[in-house]
Amino acid sequence: MTVSITDVARAAGVSASTVSRALRGRPGVSDEVRAQIAAVAAELGYTASRSASSLASGRTYTIGVVAPYIGRWFFGTVLDAAEQILSAAGYDVLLYNLGSPEARKRFFTKLPVRKRVDAVLSLLIPDPEETDALLSLGVPLATTVGGARDGFVVVGIDDRAGAESAVRHLVNLGHRRIGMISGASGPLHWTTPIDRRQAYLDVLADAGIPHDPALEADGGYTVEGGEQAMTELLAGSRPPTAVFAQSDEMAMGALRALRRHRLRVPDDVSVVGFDDHELAEVIGLTTVAQPVAGQGAEAARLLLRRLDEPDAELPGHVQMPIRLVLRETTAPPSPRGPQ
Amino acid sequence: MTVSITDVARAAGVSASTVSRALRGRPGVSDEVRAQIAAVAAELGYTASRSASSLASGRTYTIGVVAPYIGRWFFGTVLDAAEQILSAAGYDVLLYNLGSPEARKRFFTKLPVRKRVDAVLSLLIPDPEETDALLSLGVPLATTVGGARDGFVVVGIDDRAGAESAVRHLVNLGHRRIGMISGASGPLHWTTPIDRRQAYLDVLADAGIPHDPALEADGGYTVEGGEQAMTELLAGSRPPTAVFAQSDEMAMGALRALRRHRLRVPDDVSVVGFDDHELAEVIGLTTVAQPVAGQGAEAARLLLRRLDEPDAELPGHVQMPIRLVLRETTAPPSPRGPQ
DNA sequence: CTGTTAGCGCGTTCAC
DNA sequence: GTGAACGCGCTAACAG
Numbered sequence: 001m002t003v004s005i006t007d008v009a010r011a012a013g014v015s016a017s018t019v020s021r022a023l024r025g026r027p028g029v030s031d032e033v034r035a036q037i038a039a040v041a042a043e044l045g046y047t048a049s050r051s052a053s054s055l056a057s058g059r060t061y062t063i064g065v066v067a068p069y070i071g072r073w074f075f076g077t078v079l080d081a082a083e084q085i086l087s088a089a090g091y092d093v094l095l096y097n098l099g100s101p102e103a104r105k106r107f108f109t110k111l112p113v114r115k116r117v118d119a120v121l122s123l124l125i126p127d128p129e130e131t132d133a134l135l136s137l138g139v140p141l142a143t144t145v146g147g148a149r150d151g152f153v154v155v156g157i158d159d160r161a162g163a164e165s166a167v168r169h170l171v172n173l174g175h176r177r178i179g180m181i182s183g184a185s186g187p188l189h190w191t192t193p194i195d196r197r198q199a200y201l202d203v204l205a206d207a208g209i210p211h212d213p214a215l216e217a218d219g220g221y222t223v224e225g226g227e228q229a230m231t232e233l234l235a236g237s238r239p240p241t242a243v244f245a246q247s248d249e250m251a252m253g254a255l256r257a258l259r260r261h262r263l264r265v266p267d268d269v270s271v272v273g274f275d276d277h278e279l280a281e282v283i284g285l286t287t288v289a290q291p292v293a294g295q296g297a298e299a300a301r302l303l304l305r306r307l308d309e310p311d312a313e314l315p316g317h318v319q320m321p322i323r324l325v326l327r328e329t330t331a332p333p334s335p336r337g338p339q
Numbered sequence: 340m341t342v343s344i345t346d347v348a349r350a351a352g353v354s355a356s357t358v359s360r361a362l363r364g365r366p367g368v369s370d371e372v373r374a375q376i377a378a379v380a381a382e383l384g385y386t387a388s389r390s391a392s393s394l395a396s397g398r399t400y401t402i403g404v405v406a407p408y409i410g411r412w413f414f415g416t417v418l419d420a421a422e423q424i425l426s427a428a429g430y431d432v433l434l435y436n437l438g439s440p441e442a443r444k445r446f447f448t449k450l451p452v453r454k455r456v457d458a459v460l461s462l463l464i465p466d467p468e469e470t471d472a473l474l475s476l477g478v479p480l481a482t483t484v485g486g487a488r489d490g491f492v493v494v495g496i497d498d499r500a501g502a503e504s505a506v507r508h509l510v511n512l513g514h515r516r517i518g519m520i521s522g523a524s525g526p527l528h529w530t531t532p533i534d535r536r537q538a539y540l541d542v543l544a545d546a547g548i549p550h551d552p553a554l555e556a557d558g559g560y561t562v563e564g565g566e567q568a569m570t571e572l573l574a575g576s577r578p579p580t581a582v583f584a585q586s587d588e589m590a591m592g593a594l595r596a597l598r599r600h601r602l603r604v605p606d607d608v609s610v611v612g613f614d615d616h617e618l619a620e621v622i623g624l625t626t627v628a629q630p631v632a633g634q635g636a637e638a639a640r641l642l643l644r645r646l647d648e649p650d651a652e653l654p655g656h657v658q659m660p661i662r663l664v665l666r667e668t669t670a671p672p673s674p675r676g677p678q
Numbered sequence: 679c680t681g682t683t684a685g686c687g688c689g690t691t692c693a694c
Numbered sequence: 695g696t697g698a699a700c701g702c703g704c705t706a707a708c709a710g
Contacts, residue, residue, distance in 0.1 A: 002454060002477075004703060015681045020705060028679060045475070049454040051399065052703035055390040055686045065434075071419035071632070073412065080410035083436040092451055095404075095434040097422040112431055115341060115388040115687090136384070138341070223621055256621050279618055282562055282595045293410070343687060354697045359689060367695060391687035394702050454703090 003044045012040040023048065050092075063303065064113040066096045067123035068104075073249075073277055074292055075123050078144055081296035082121055089304050091118070098124060108133045119303045122152075125190050140306040142299045146191055148317040153306065155299040155318045159192050162288040162322040163199035163244070166272045169286070169324055170242040171207045174332045175270065178204065179240030181229040181250045183221035196246045196274070215240050219250035226253025234261055241333040242270035248277035248287055255283065255329070266331035276325055284328035291320050342383045351379040362387070389431075402642065403452040405435045406462035407443075412588070412616055414462050417483055417635035421460055424639035430457070437463060447472045458642045461491075462635075464529050479645040481638045485530055487656040492645065494638040494657045498531050501627040501661040502538035502583070505611045508625070508663055509581040510546045513671045514609065517543065518579030520568040520589045522560035535585045535613070554579050558589035565592025573600055580672040581609035587616035587626055594622065594668070605670035615664055623667035630659050 009016045014033065022029045022037040029037075040046075054060040063086050067075045083093050094117060098104040108130045113120060119140040126134055134141055135151050142153040170178050180200050183193045197216075204211055214236050217229035226245055230253065233240055245251035251273030255265060263269050273280060276289035302314060348355040353372065361368045361376040368376075379385075393399040402425050406414045422432050433456060437443040447469045452459060458479040465473055473480055474490050481492040509517050519539050522532045536555075543550055553575050556568035565584055569592065572579055584590035590612030594604060602608050612619060615628035641653055 006703080016704075017682080017706085018680060021680090024705090030679060033679085047450060047453040049394070049703055050451075051390045051394040051454065052686090053705070055388070055394055055688085056703075056705040058686075058705095060390070062433075069419070070409070070422070071412075071416040073410075073415075076412075076415035077410040079434075080408065080436055080438070083409070083434060084438070084442065087435065087442060087445075092455075093434045093436075094401075095418075095422060095432045096426065097419055097432075099419070099423070103423065103426060106426075111386060112389075114386040115390065116431075223618065252618060252621050279562065279591060282591050283622075284598075344689095345687080355688075356690080356698080357696060360696090363689090369695060372695080388687055391702090392689070394704085395687075395689040397689095397702080 003046045005046070005048065008037065008041050008044055008046050011044060012037045020048075060116055060118050061090060062092045062094055062117045063300075064094045064096065064117040064120045065123065066098055066107065066120065068097075069099045070095070070097050074247075074275060077278075077292045078123055078296035081293035082300040085297050085300035085304070091304070111137070113137065118307055121299055121303060140303055140310075142303045144295045144299050153299065153302045153314060153316060153318075155295050155302065155320065157290045157295070157320050157322050159195035160199040160202075162274060162290065163196035163246070164203050165322070165324045166244050166274060166288050167200050167203040169326075169330065170244065170270060170272060171203060171209070173242070173270065173330060175240075175242040176209055176333075177212075177215065177238060177240045177242070178209070179215040179217070179233045179243040181217055181219040181226055181233075181243060181245040181254060183225075183246050183250070184218050193246060200244060214238075219245065219247075219253065221247050221250060223249045223253040223256070226250030227257045228253070230254035230257035231261075234258075234263075240269065242272075242330070244272050244274075246274050248273035248275040248280050248285060251285055251287070251329075252277075252279075252283065255285070265329050267334055270330040270333070272330055280325075281327070286327045286330040287325055288322055289325045290322050295320055342385045344385070344387065347376065347380050347383055347385050350383060351376045359387075399455055399457050400429060401431045401433055401456045402639075403433045403435065403456040403459040404462065405437055405446065405459065407436075408438045409434070409436050413586075413614060413631055416617075416631045417462055420632035420635035421639040424636050424643070428643050430643075450476070452476065457646055460638055460642060479642055479649075481642045483634045483638050492638065492641045492653060492655060492657075494634050494641065494659065496629045496634070496659050496661050498534035499538040499541075501613060501629065502535035502585070503542050504661070504663045505583050505613060505627050506539050506542040508665075508669065509583065509609060509611060510542060510548070512581070512609065512669060514579075514581040515548055515672075516551075516554065516577060516579045516581070517548070518554040518556070518572045518582040520556055520558040520565055520572075520582060520584040520593060522564075522585050522589070523557050532585060539583060553577075558584065558586075558592065560586050560589060562588045562592040562595075565589030566596045567592070569593035569596035570600075573597075573602075579608065581611075581669070583611050583613075585613050587612035587614040587619050587624060590624055590626065590668075591616075591618075591622065594624070604668050606673055609669040609672070611669055619664075620666070625666045625669040626664055627661055628664045629661045634659055 005016045005019050009019045019037055022034040070076050086093055096107050098107055122143040125146040144155050148154050182197055217232045219225035219229035245254050251271050254271055258265055273285050273287035276287050280287050344355045344358050348358045358376055361373040409415050425432055435446055461482040464485040483494050487493050521536055556571045558564035558568035584593055590610050593610055597604055612624050612626035615626050619626050
């Protein structure tokens with residue numbers, strides 16, 4: 001039924017080893033024999049069985065990618081970029097979508113990637129136990145989230161610097177009542193919301209603006225959450241004149257809430273996001289841009305280099321550039337304040 | 340280093356065959372032995388090598404998913420849903436992102452999924468040659484795009500009915516100059532834009548509205564394309580009072596173009612999209628909703644059933660429901676017309 | 679430069 | 695109910 005290496009060997013009048021060497025471009029085969037084998041293989045439609053070759057060689061030419069919510073723009077974009085780099089290098093991608101707690105638990109207890117992948121790229125932050133599980137795989141590890149960690153190649157951004165530039169922008173415009181929509185209720189060990197919040201506090205302190213806890217709300221990194229959070233902020237006795245949302249999706253939710261309250265942006269309230277979502281430009285959202293696809297691609301590249309030269313010195317932590325993109329949702333505060 | 344089935348067998352004082360039977364729940368093992376083996380395996384952290392077991396059994400417990408642009412909301416969402424169903428059933432997902440022509444060609448010529456997957460789910464429409472390549476794999480096939488085709492389980496929607504409801508809505512509001520932003524420049528064999536366009540023509544004809552080619556523009560299914568297309572339409576001598584965009588992303592681009600031209604929506608121009616993108620609600624976009632995640636999940640389920648009972652009768656073509664969602668971007672035409 | 683010999687780790691007959 | 699033998703298709707080490 002399916003054509004095997006011995007079929008090719010027989011048809012070409014050589015041994016299976018020669019076929020193996022010839023097709024994989026290994027030295028030790030004369031050019032004419034190699035060409036003839038290639039021709040026979042093509043004619044028969046032969047492809048080596050990955051199961052068999054990885055069993056024999058120990059290499060799988062497969063990379064495992066674990067992600068939360070691949071349907072979300074951010075992760076989808078990272079995955080997209082990483083896959084392109086990996087497949088161009090001849091690697092296949094095994095995808096694990098760990099959005100639900102059950103899926104996540106199932107993955108880390110059964111660890112289906114064991115003996116199946118040459119490396120793992122994680123788009124989520126593993127907790128200490130999960131980290132141990134990944135380390136136990138004994139393969140190179142990379143991640144695009146969180147800070148530097150042992151055993152991982154980390155490609156990320158400077159969350160604090162990014163958040164600082166956003167909040168400072170609002171301060172420079174003259175705002176004093178600056179709210180923040182964060183994502184504190186996310187998974188543990190997820191330092192991003194913590195870092196961005198700290199930057200917010202730092203900039204306020206730096207500007208001599210007292211911190212008002214009533215100006216903080218949790219948006220859970222979703223559009224709906226952002227909308228609810230903004231609604232909460234508006235319900236306060238002294239609502240903010242500007243809001244820093246820790247993600248563009250939450251910012252979009254905030255914009256929706258503002259529209260529902262008949263408040264104009266940026267005349268009544270300014271909004272800054274974070275990410276530079278593909279639709280941020282469409283909406284005219286001022287935001288902190290980070291190279292999302294770039295991080296996926298870079299992490300994939302570093303992983304490939306680790307596989308090519310296991311002993312090469314590689315940076316354990318790469319910082320990608322960020323920049324504040326000014327659009328149409330920020331302006332100086334209205335003299336009359338919101339309302 | 341890595342623990343194998345013989346390690347477990349030795350530690351449990353049984354043979355490898357018994358371990359194999361016990362761990363996979365096959366009959367022929369006493370309950371107490373089975374329990375003991377399970378305990379030993381857990382303690383040693385044993386997982387069967389997929390390479391070895393699929394080499395021996397012929398089953399890979401892996402499904403190949405090919406997609407264009409997984410970074411795009413639509414495909415990311417379909418993939419997300421399909422992956423959840425498949426991994427819950429114990430299958431792994433091998434992902435192939437075929438956005439670029441090179442990646443696509445590479446995939447279909449080298450066919451890296453051969454002997455690697457038990458089934459394939461395609462989120463793109465293969466041309467006749469590519470179809471042959473997929474059929475040659477000899478495994479169940481499914482797709483979420485295009486019409487019914489031999490050898491595939493197709494899960495989709497009625498594109499014509501959906502587009503009709505959108506255009507009819509505009510007609511019912513009283514619009515006579517109705518533009519369309521389509522995606523004709525996409526890949527060949529992609530019938531969606533053709534079907535949606537035909538529906539547009541049918542409804543116009545039905546309403547006695549003459550067709551004006553100047554009211555059609557190509558948006559290539561992207562936000563930027565939609566923006567350009569809308570700009571083209573506005574540059575005409577008699578711009579439309581309403582526009583049907585064949586996708587929400589193009590509709591969002593159109594909204595941006597309208598804003599830039601200082602035209603109000605829906606007062607000056609009405610816009611209808613197609614898909615019910617996750618941000619459509621945020622923007623208040625009237626659109627034709629289709630169950631995007633639902634299609635991915637359903638296709639995955641049908642594939643699993645095919646694998647479980649290869650001889651069962653399965654529908655070759657499943658139509659998922661659609662519905663028009665009225666929001667804030669459509670209204671009767673302004674008495675003065677656009678401007 | 680090429681063929682031969684051994685496994686890689688497991689599932690699957692068979693015997694027992 | 696359990697174990698021994700064999701083979702899945704391929705790569706790696708060794709001869710020649």
